[in-house]
Amino acid sequence: MNKRDGAVDELLRAVAGGPPRADARRNVERLVLAARAAVAEVGVEVTAHEIARRAGVGIGTFYRRVSSREALLEAVLGEVLGEAAELGGRALADPDPWRGLETFAAGYVRIRAESCGIRDAIGGACGPGLDRILGELRELTRRLVERAQEAGVVRSDVAWQDVPFLLAAVATGERTMGLRAGAEQWERNLRIVLDGLRAAGAASLPGEPPA
Structure with missing residues (x-):
């Protein structure tokens, strides 16, 4: 079976114009971990604000790092x-x-x-x-x-x-x-x-x- 891209790489590829900065990758990694935990507990109705809160980032950072809540959930x-x-x-x-x-x-x-x-x-x-x-x-x-x-x-x-x-x-x-x-x-x-x-x-x- 072919190697799969993880959620972090998939999301970075979707929004980055070039190689991502280290801080961008760290933020996406935090968002992915937070989203996995949130959808496990809450389900797919979890909000972007709740994911951002769990990740310890602002909602502005959330939308700079991922194109949408739906894209993040789909990747996760x-x-x-x-x-x-x-x-x-x-x-x-x-x-x-x-x-x-x-x-x-x-x-x-x-x-x-x-x-x-x-x-x-x-x-x-x-x-x-x-x-x-x-x-x-x-x-x-x-x-x-x-x-x-x-x-x-x-x-x-x-x-x-x-x-x-x-x-x-x-x-x-x-x-x-x-x-x-x-x-x-x-x-x-x-x-x-x-x-x-x-x-x-x-x-x-x-x-x-x-x-």
Whole structure:
């Protein structure tokens, strides 16, 4: 897989007329770190003022260093989703198809569970700017699932399109039906889902797979 530009390099390239000064790079680095933390906690509705405050810069500096709030969020979310895609690439290189799928599923769900913004982005809340990386994640998921099915370790009646929905359901909220989630709730949920994907002892599935 080709080396990806990080969010900092992408943003600097978009606004700089030449090589960036050291202070410009430092400010962009601070904005990227602040934006990653803010979208993880708040989601994609976080404001430019909130990101600037967390970064310790003024709003004027914010707009001198990035073209828009949307461009910053797109770069940051693309960077995080790119990390998930790189995990998928390493999983495909694992000679054990089940272990590869299991490793990718755990890493992907962890990323979803730790960031409100990533959940928003994967759900389509950020427009077409992330279409390419989301398409790459879909393709990696398809290849991982189908490889495991060809090896006979994942039930054959599961469509690969089922798997993103199953993984999305693993990362739950903190409360439901008056119950509080355990400290490792998503890990427990994931284990149940993965066991349900195994070929051995599977019951037939109702309905049609997702479109």
